[in-house]
Amino acid sequence: MDSASVIIIGAGMSGISAAKTLSDAGVKEILILEATNRIGGRIRNTYFADLSVETGANWIEGVHGEKQNPIWEMAQQLGLRTFRSDYSNLSSNTYKQDGGRYEKAAVEAAIDESEKIHSLGEEYSKTLPPSGRNDISISTFQRLENKIPSTPLEMIVDYYSYDYEFAEPPRVTSLQNTVPLPTFDDFGDNVYFVADERGYEILVYNLASMFLETNSHGVIVDPRLQLGKVATEIQYSGDGATVSTDDRSSYRADFVLVSVSIGVLQSDLIKFNPVLPKWKILALYEFDMAVYTKIFLKFPFKFWPDGDDTEFFLYASKRRGYYPLWQHFEKQYPGANILMVTVTDEESRRIEQQDESTTKKEAMEVLRSMFGKDIPEATDILVPRWWSNKFFRGSFSNWPLGVNRHEFDSIKAPIKRLYFTGEHTSEHYNGYVHGAYLAGIDSANMIVQHIRDGYFEVEIKPKDSY
Structure with missing residues (x-):
C-alpha cells in the first residue's frame, strides 16, 4: 500500500488543474490515478487520414x-x-x-x-x-x-x-x-x-508539466502520475481514504479528490464505502450526461x-x-x-x-x-464513442430543469475526506473546458483550506433560500 496526502482520480482538465493548484499551495504529496493511458480526459485528438482531429472538445x-x-x-x-x-x-x-x-x-x-x-x-x-x-x-x-x-x-x-x-x-x-x-x-x-497538430490536449499537458517532472523530450515521467489505474473502490472516513484499483493495488491518502465525469459517477464503475449519502446521490442524478x-x-x-x-x-x-x-x-x-x-x-x-x-x-x-x-x-x-466508453459515459453535463445553486453545492460538497470536482461542479460554466479548469482550482482550494483549518464544510442551504 502506497500513501499520499491527496489522491486525485482522473487526469482530465479538472484533475490536472486541481493537482497544480495543490502543488502551488505546497501540497506536493499528490498521486494522480488515471484509468486510461493518457491525460486530457474528454479533450482528445487522434489521427484520421493523416490529419490531427479533435474527437472531444474542439x-x-x-x-x-x-x-x-x-x-x-x-x-x-x-x-x-x-x-x-x-x-x-x-x-x-x-x-x-x-x-x-x-x-x-x-x-x-x-x-x-x-x-x-x-x-x-x-x-x-x-x-x-x-x-x-x-x-x-x-x-x-x-x-x-x-x-x-x-x-x-x-x-x-x-x-x-x-x-x-x-x-x-x-x-x-x-x-x-x-x-x-x-x-x-x-x-x-x-x-x-x-x-493544431499538437492537439487541444497540449493545454492539459502544458499545465501538467508545470508541476510534474518531464524528461528531455517533454514526456511526463513523474511517478506521481499513474496511468492505466482504474479506481474500483474508495473507502473513506474522517481520518482519510483508501483507493483500490483493478490491478489489486491500494493507495492510502489523507484526502481523495474524484474528478471523473458525472456519467461515471452515475454508473457502478467506482464503489464508495460507505455508500454515498442519499442527498449526494440525489444531486448527482439530477444532472444529465x-x-x-x-x-x-x-x-x-x-x-x-x-x-x-x-x-x-x-x-x-x-x-x-x-x-x-x-x-x-x-x-x-x-x-x-x-x-x-x-x-x-x-x-x-x-x-x-x-x-x-x-x-x-x-x-x-x-x-x-x-x-x-x-x-x-x-x-x-x-465515429467517436464517448457514451459507450465506461471511463466517460458521455461528453459533458447539461442543465436540466429546476436545478440551482442548491444542487451544485450538493454535488461538489465533500463527505469527510472525500472531495469532488469536474466540469459538472462548475455552477456557471458546466459543460465547458474553462468550467473544468476553474472547477479544479476551486475544489483544490477547498482541500487546502481543510488542511489549513482542520476542517471544511460547504453550507448547503434549503432550496428555496437561494
Whole structure:
C-alpha cells in the first residue's frame, strides 16, 4: 500500500488543474490515478487520414468579452492554432431533405424568428425566482409564445440554436440557466475552432508539466502520475481514504479528490464505502450526461462549396437531428478533403450502437441528397464513442430543469475526506473546458483550506433560500 496526502482520480482538465493548484499551495504529496493511458480526459485528438482531429472538445468558447477566458489565455501563450468560427452565412447554406437549398430569405426569416423568441426567453428567465422551482424548459417557453418549431427548416434552426450547444434538445434543457448563457455573457460571443497538430490536449499537458517532472523530450515521467489505474473502490472516513484499483493495488491518502465525469459517477464503475449519502446521490442524478458526436469522413476530392462563408452548412430533415450540421476543413486544412458532421443525444446513442459502414451509408445518403448522386464515396470514416466508453459515459453535463445553486453545492460538497470536482461542479460554466479548469482550482482550494483549518464544510442551504 502506497500513501499520499491527496489522491486525485482522473487526469482530465479538472484533475490536472486541481493537482497544480495543490502543488502551488505546497501540497506536493499528490498521486494522480488515471484509468486510461493518457491525460486530457474528454479533450482528445487522434489521427484520421493523416490529419490531427479533435474527437472531444474542439472549440474555445467565450472569447473577446469583458473577462478573459483562462483557456483562451493559455492557448495564446502556447500559440495554439485556432480559427474563429463564423456561422453568419448559414442562411445561404441550408439544404432541403429532397434536394436543393432553401431561399436565403426563408432561412433568414426562420433565424430571425428564433432569435426573437430567444430574446423574449432571456427577459422571462430574469423574472424567475433563483430557487429554480418555477424553471421551465426552452421548449415550454416556445409553447408559451406559440412558436413550436415544426417544419424541417424551423427544426434545423432550432437544433443549431440549442442542441448544437447543449447536446440535448430544448424540451429537457433549462431556460433559467441557459438563456442567457453565462459563458458568452462573461467571456464574449466568439468561439474558436482548435486545429493544431499538437492537439487541444497540449493545454492539459502544458499545465501538467508545470508541476510534474518531464524528461528531455517533454514526456511526463513523474511517478506521481499513474496511468492505466482504474479506481474500483474508495473507502473513506474522517481520518482519510483508501483507493483500490483493478490491478489489486491500494493507495492510502489523507484526502481523495474524484474528478471523473458525472456519467461515471452515475454508473457502478467506482464503489464508495460507505455508500454515498442519499442527498449526494440525489444531486448527482439530477444532472444529465449529454452525448455530442463529431463524425469525420474522408473523400478523394472535394465536391462541396468552399471559400468565404461556406464552412458550415445545415441539412433540414423531417427527422429532427438527423445528420444536421456539417463543416468542411478547407480553411483549417486546405486540401484535406474531410467533412465533419455533428449529431447529439438519441442520434449519438443510436449511431454508437451500429457499425461504421452503416453510419457511412446513412451519411452518404444525406450528402447525395444535398450535392447530387455523382459525388464520390467516402474512403474512410471515424465515429467517436464517448457514451459507450465506461471511463466517460458521455461528453459533458447539461442543465436540466429546476436545478440551482442548491444542487451544485450538493454535488461538489465533500463527505469527510472525500472531495469532488469536474466540469459538472462548475455552477456557471458546466459543460465547458474553462468550467473544468476553474472547477479544479476551486475544489483544490477547498482541500487546502481543510488542511489549513482542520476542517471544511460547504453550507448547503434549503432550496428555496437561494
